[in-house]
Amino acid sequence: MPLNIIVxxxxxxDENQLKVNQATGEVSFQGVPGKLSxxxxxxxxxxxxxxxxxxxxxxxxxxxxxxxxxxxxxGLAMGADRAILIKVPNVLQMSANEVARIIINQLESLQPxxxxxxxxxxxxxxxxxLPSIIAQxxxxxxxxxxxxxxxxxxxxxxxDRALERGIVTVKAKLPAxxxxxxxxxxxxxxxxxxxxxxxxxxxxxxxLEEQAREDKYFKILSLSGKSKERKRIIFEGSAQESVPKxxxxxxxxxxxx
Amino acid sequence: MxxxxxxxxxxxxVDVSVELQSVATKLSESMNLSSIAVAINxxxxxxxxxxxxxKDELISVTIRENTLVTPELAFQVLKRIVDEKKPRLIIIxxxxxxxxxxxxxxxxxxCGVATDCSFIAFDSNGLVIQRAAFxxxxxxxxxxxxxxxxxxxxPHIYHPPEPRFTPLINKxxxxxxxxxxxxxxxxxxxxxxxxxxxxxxxVSVGRGLKRKEDLELIQKLAEELSASIGCSRPLAADxxxxxxxxxxxxxxxxxxxxxxxAVGISGQLQHIAGIKDSExxxxxxxxxxxxxxxxxxxxxxxxxxxVVPELIKTLTQLKDKT
Numbered sequence: 001m002p003l004n005i006i007v008x009x010x011x012x013x014d015e016n017q018l019k020v021n022q023a024t025g026e027v028s029f030q031g032v033p034g035k036l037s038x039x040x041x042x043x044x045x046x047x048x049x050x051x052x053x054x055x056x057x058x059x060x061x062x063x064x065x066x067x068x069x070x071x072x073x074x075g076l077a078m079g080a081d082r083a084i085l086i087k088v089p090n091v092l093q094m095s096a097n098e099v100a101r102i103i104i105n106q107l108e109s110l111q112p113x114x115x116x117x118x119x120x121x122x123x124x125x126x127x128x129x130l131p132s133i134i135a136q137x138x139x140x141x142x143x144x145x146x147x148x149x150x151x152x153x154x155x156x157x158x159x160d161r162a163l164e165r166g167i168v169t170v171k172a173k174l175p176a177x178x179x180x181x182x183x184x185x186x187x188x189x190x191x192x193x194x195x196x197x198x199x200x201x202x203x204x205x206x207x208l209e210e211q212a213r214e215d216k217y218f219k220i221l222s223l224s225g226k227s228k229e230r231k232r233i234i235f236e237g238s239a240q241e242s243v244p245k246x247x248x249x250x251x252x253x254x255x256x257x
Numbered sequence: 258m259x260x261x262x263x264x265x266x267x268x269x270x271v272d273v274s275v276e277l278q279s280v281a282t283k284l285s286e287s288m289n290l291s292s293i294a295v296a297i298n299x300x301x302x303x304x305x306x307x308x309x310x311x312k313d314e315l316i317s318v319t320i321r322e323n324t325l326v327t328p329e330l331a332f333q334v335l336k337r338i339v340d341e342k343k344p345r346l347i348i349i350x351x352x353x354x355x356x357x358x359x360x361x362x363x364x365x366x367x368c369g370v371a372t373d374c375s376f377i378a379f380d381s382n383g384l385v386i387q388r389a390a391f392x393x394x395x396x397x398x399x400x401x402x403x404x405x406x407x408x409x410x411x412p413h414i415y416h417p418p419e420p421r422f423t424p425l426i427n428k429x430x431x432x433x434x435x436x437x438x439x440x441x442x443x444x445x446x447x448x449x450x451x452x453x454x455x456x457x458x459x460v461s462v463g464r465g466l467k468r469k470e471d472l473e474l475i476q477k478l479a480e481e482l483s484a485s486i487g488c489s490r491p492l493a494a495d496x497x498x499x500x501x502x503x504x505x506x507x508x509x510x511x512x513x514x515x516x517x518x519a520v521g522i523s524g525q526l527q528h529i530a531g532i533k534d535s536e537x538x539x540x541x542x543x544x545x546x547x548x549x550x551x552x553x554x555x556x557x558x559x560x561x562x563x564v565v566p567e568l569i570k571t572l573t574q575l576k577d578k579t
């Protein structure tokens with residue numbers, strides 16, 4: 001059966017390029033480039049594979065500032081059919097409950113959909129509660145942390161949940177919400193042609209009439225990027241040259257048994 | 258004046274439940290609240306073990322024998338208990354299941370939620386937590402406002418407490434809880450008893466290792482150093498060459514050994530987040546530009562297949578001399 005799939009995409013600050021003052025630990029976001037949240041590539045890849053098998057459509061849904069368009073275009077280049085951006089300026093200050101509320105409102109207008117795919121967490125906050133909040137508020141079943149996923153003939157979704165203590169195979173009726181771990185697939189890299197074609201695909205931008213509510217329950221008091229200064233003494237050359245130098249240093253440090 | 262008078266704790270993993278009692282006891286004492294733990298479908302001996310660590314009340318729920326406690330089921334049970342007890346604070350073990358339960362409870366209660374917390378306290382600011390963000394690059398300190406909150410605490414942060422309590426044991430049976438997600442099969446992993454969080458020395462291996470058989474080489478080095486073995490996420494989660502408990506990093510375990518030797522690990526932020534409290538970090542990697550060299554004390558740029566055998570040889574000779 002053809003599947004209408006919705007994939008949640010998030011545009012985040014590139015965590016590898018955050019500016020941290022080593023002396024004070026102060027973190028600055030100024031001029032830090034944005035990127036598509038790493039794990040979201042896996043959610044989109046899984047949606048595209050399902051669509052290849054069953055037909056249907058893949059719509060990406062993003063809540064964030066205008067700059068999110070960069071990440072959304074990447075999603076379209078990977079193969080999403082269309083994209084929706086719900087513009088809010090302050091997504092980092094919003095609670096997961098609030099983000100869920102906006103997504104749920106949007107789900108109404110995307111009927112009929114069969115599967116909502118989220119990732120294991122945002123590469124920025126990694127709170128990982130959004131899928132469960134959407135599931136609790138809507139009553140749709142949630143299959144979380146899947147490392148494999150199939151749609152069966154009888155209109156159910158089945159998948160293997162990758163948990164700390166083992167694998168649990170679960171099944172539920174569509175429409176359903178799933179979250180996938182990054183091991184589920186290897187995301188495709190779009191070709192230049194696909195990147196160019198993506199600019200012609202539909203990106204619908206929605207500006208909320210009411211201001212999105214800031215989180216009244218969660219207040220960040222401080223962010224610290226302080227990390228231990230390492231010595232960074234690097235030995236090069238052949239193993240016969242470098243290994244004795246390393247062992248010598250470890251002896252002096254008293255680090256050997 | 259709030260009528261919320263308890264701290265409620267739950268994890269589907271009894272070992273984590275036990276750890277949670279350390280923090281539940283401390284928080285409930287500092288705020289003059291009672292501490293209530295919830296156990297669902299625990300075997301009697303585990304129930305008994307947990308009970309000795311719970312300060313005030315253990316609600317021991319039985320569903321049906323051999324029913325796996327899924328997050329959906331745990332939420333349905335906890336919802337009933339939360340309606341009745343109206344806790345000031347709910348503490349959940351921040352496992353994957355636990356985070357799902359935490360999200361559902363926070364949604365149900367429309368309250369603040371924080372997952373993967375490494376610190377939690379009531380202080381002059383109120384209820385304060387710490388958690389990593391941005392791939393572990395940043396530690397966020399935050400306050401949870403409101404008259405209730407859900408906090409998921411990272412496993413292995415708190416030590417299990419001494420058994421010293423005789424709480425009220427409240428046994429219950431819940432039946433006919435309607436579920437939408439059905440369990441078809443469960444494959445339990447054999448969990449190793451080695452706890453990397455307490456290891457003094459760790460040899461850790463990453464994608465630089467070409468074949469599973471080559472783990473033997475790493476094993477030998479670990480023996481020479483009397484070290485435990487760890488790995489980066491791909492080796493455990495993608496390739497399955499090593500058990501998940503040995504996966505070190507933001508989404509795995511966070512370690513603090515005296516000596517950490519990273520072999521063939523490039524050193525992405527998420528991995529560094531798991532080793533930042535190590536005293537001394539040594540890196541062996543073929544790529545001079547690998548980020549691990551920015552985050553180590555000593556490093557060797559070279560092919561691990563040449564460096565590691567040489568290192569084993571040198572360490573053996575050293576032992577023979579002494």
